[in-house]
Amino acid sequence: MVDPVDRTRRIRGRRRMRAADAMIALVWASVAAAVALWLGYGGLSTVSNLGTDLTAAGIVTGLVGTDLILVMLVLAARIPAIDRVVGQDTAMAFHRRLGKPALYLILSHGALLTVGYAMADGSNVVTETISLFQGPDMAIAYLGLGLLIAVVVTSVVAVRRRFSYEAWHLIHLLSYAAVLVALPHQLSAGGVLADGSVQRVYWIALYVLAFGAIAVFRFAVPALRSARHGIRVAGVEQVAPGVVSIHLTGRDLDRLQTAGGQYAIWRFWTGATWWHAHPISFSAVPTASSARLTVRDLGSGSAAISRVRPGTRVSIEGPYGVFTEAHRVAPKLAVVAAGIGITPIRSMLEHSTLRPGEATVLLRGSDPSQSYLWNEVGTLRSMRGNAIFSMLGPRPHGLATWMSVEALAHGVTIGTVFPDLLNSDLYVCGPQSWADLVIRDARAAGLPEDQIHVERFDW
């Protein structure tokens, strides 16, 4: 007999998977559509020799590159449907993977067209570049290319580490400018998008869609939501050295419809903190009038917000995230939390309906100071009849493991902690490199990908 809850979960999981697959297909179909429209308007008939071959290739790389950049904007727009299906972090991982290919395509677009035109005009590349530069809207198009290079270069991991998040983010915002200043040359110099063609209408619609999504979901919705709920700091409570719980008050906070395990991006409006938005998980499911966040001072920004005074105005973007009960697919639940990773775990468990014996929770800390919120997990109503284990102690030196020295000595493995692992959803939250090791062990034990749920804390 199949439990109805399990069946609902499986059906929901399959539906999400279908939606995710459809989204991926949509991305590639949009690339195909860019090329197909060009073909449909007789793109191939212009090809007759090497020069025209290069020109045609230059047009196609430009179209595909632009399409990918618009896809990247859509992925970064925090569209609720995308967040619900795959999660904003997965969407952003895909966004990052598209960055370099898109830049290479746009660079090829410029290079191929310059060479192609030079061959057609019987001139050289330098002369052709100068003549292109004088074309309509071309100067700002080159400016757009320069901005795009700056954005991608600063986002390469090695380079990004040299910048503060704010500096990097400021440069990254230039990508909006890069895309916008490149638009006029597509409509004037770019003969492909000629007046009155379906192609022109299609491309303008894509631009409107991408920038519209950003305007609505990244700016309008958060602004309206912040105004509507009037969130303020009620108090800051130290729960462990360097760890504070921030209590918030506001109007109708339950109407945010936050699911346990979600996070939001918070901005505290004081002189020292307003310019830094922090992604912080809810450590409790909000009530109508209150919400709670718990944060560890990992960066200079988080240290500053632990000093915010009661009454400080707070704005919210979110809630976001798929680290929730709604994303479960298996009958049982296995949970591993380490350090500050307890926060989304706690609210996720609070928001879950669990049968006795359904869940096994392992709380991990390198010393007793990291056991904050542990007692709260023990008193959650959903945890009645469910097992909670703790594993305290540092990890051994020079060994890639997520467990303590002591546990390792006793022969503990992920399989002994969670005997029914393969029949479970595994929820992992903690420092990135530590969480990766938990996932490594789970995969090695044969746990399918859709049963692994992980919350990442890096930007």
Added chain:
Amino acid sequence: MRARALALSILSSAAVLTVGWQLGTQGQTSTAPDAAAPTTADSVTSDPTATATSRGGSTPSAAATPAPTPTATNGSVSAAAPASDGASGTFTGTSVQTRFGAVQVQLTVANGNITDVTALQLTDKDQRSVSISNRAAPVLRKEVLAAQSANVQGVSGATYTSDAYLSSLQSALDQAGH
């Protein structure tokens, strides 16, 4: 599940591309006869492949000018007064063929002064040529009106268009006895 996403992507992309490609080839078969018609009517071509190969480059000139001979056709003078000093009227320049299409201008003269230059036809082999022409023509017209002759600098980045424009203009000026 990744396999399904991949299959779905390949299928949808292939479908979209096929439709685009079909439309592209259909568009050509339907426009090719139209474009080729004036060519075959005016100059009898013994080579049957000529119509098929001519679809790219010569289409614009074939459609717009009755005689697609590459060298100058004598322009028609539609002026009330014959060409003389201090002439007035409208003079059509010769159609000058370039690799990017034909260029032909019409000159309006009043009492020996150039009052207007209208482009009857500009390089339009492809969309890029069109955009270059559209940029160059107003600049050339302004220069000509200012200089009152065809002796002006061409527009950089639009060499072919400029040269053909000025040479067509010169032929019109010759007719006007300017």
